[in-house]
Amino acid sequence: MALSTDESGRLADLLTSRVDRVIQRWTEVVGEQLRGRLSQAELLRQVQELHRALVDALGKGAVDLAAEEATELRAVLAELSRGQARQGFSATETATGVFALKDALLSAMEDDQSTRTLRDYVAFAAMVDQMGLFTFESYVHTREGLIADQAEQLLELSTPVVKLWEGVVAVPLVGTLDSARAQVVMERLLQTLVDTGSPYAIIDITGVPAVDTQVAQHILKTVVAARLMGADCIISGIRPQIAQTIVALGIEFGDIATKASLADALRHVLRLTGVESGRRQSRREA
């Protein structure tokens, strides 16, 4: 619902002629909602900026928020909600920053007893609603962006390849091993094998809540790829309930060494390297 040109002009008049009152009431309502989470000066600055952008837009003849003339107002609103979303304000708190303008308008219009007042207020309120919804959308958009960033960071974070011992690297897997993560894990592991020249890799699945056929297949592929590069893989962290589930599912790990704990796996590797180091070396030379 767009404002008529007259209404737009009257709203601009009201906002300029009663500027002190509007801003005072506006900051009051928002301040109450935020309860000191934003400094008074910062709050005042935001409200003044919004006020100025709104007056500017109306002055240029904007009749609704989608209008060409309201571009700057939209930018200010988007910037405001982006900032609040990043600082961890809730969606309600962010939108209230705009909706509080209704209170401020009402308080500024109270003295005016002409018959036009109600109609004007409804039209102004519709404009404020548009601004509020726009703020809300920008807020959600920013949050979605943050979540996507975090998911990506988590993917990076949760797949470290650590060096356990001379010639032994380990990948502690935590959480859900979907195709995307399995790919990252495999790439990291293979690259680390090359970089460190390690002949042994331990894949620890203590932190994987459920091993289904897809997870098993990802692990098996990783092991086969590591073998092609001349490294032996040991799978550790197989808890009793996981072991029973794997048996019931019918997954076979074949001749891949599996151990109950990471410590067992490391001991196993150290024993292999300790006893068979001579043989391994001679095989390599051959």
Place this chain on the structure above:
Amino acid sequence: MTSGVDLSRPQAQTVGSDEDVVRVRQLVRTVAVAVKLSLVDQTKVVTAASELARNTLVYGGGGTVEVTAVDNGRRPGITIVFADSGPGIADLELALTDGYTTGGGLGLGLSGARRLVDDFDIQTAPGQGTRITITKWSR
């Protein structure tokens, strides 16, 4: 996620992406814990649900999963229904054979899931979609 699940009514979850398969797993685990399944049985039913939900997604083209806490008078349990309106399964016996796959997996999902639960019922026909009902009882 773990709180706020109403056990008195079936919990539905649509399956349209890999993330939804994770959600099904979490929902099943929550209900399985609530009906006091042992840790081994929890893991088994969660794994079976993971297999079947992925089948719903990959072969059925997406569908719905419904998780219900049940009680047969002697012991509590969990019933899960996987429904899709995909192409259905033409040769059920073949599909339930270990190692048979049309999708490049290990071919153990359907047959393995059957071994992981107590009751397993499958209704399917070519072009009619697939509906699988599994139940795991607490012991």
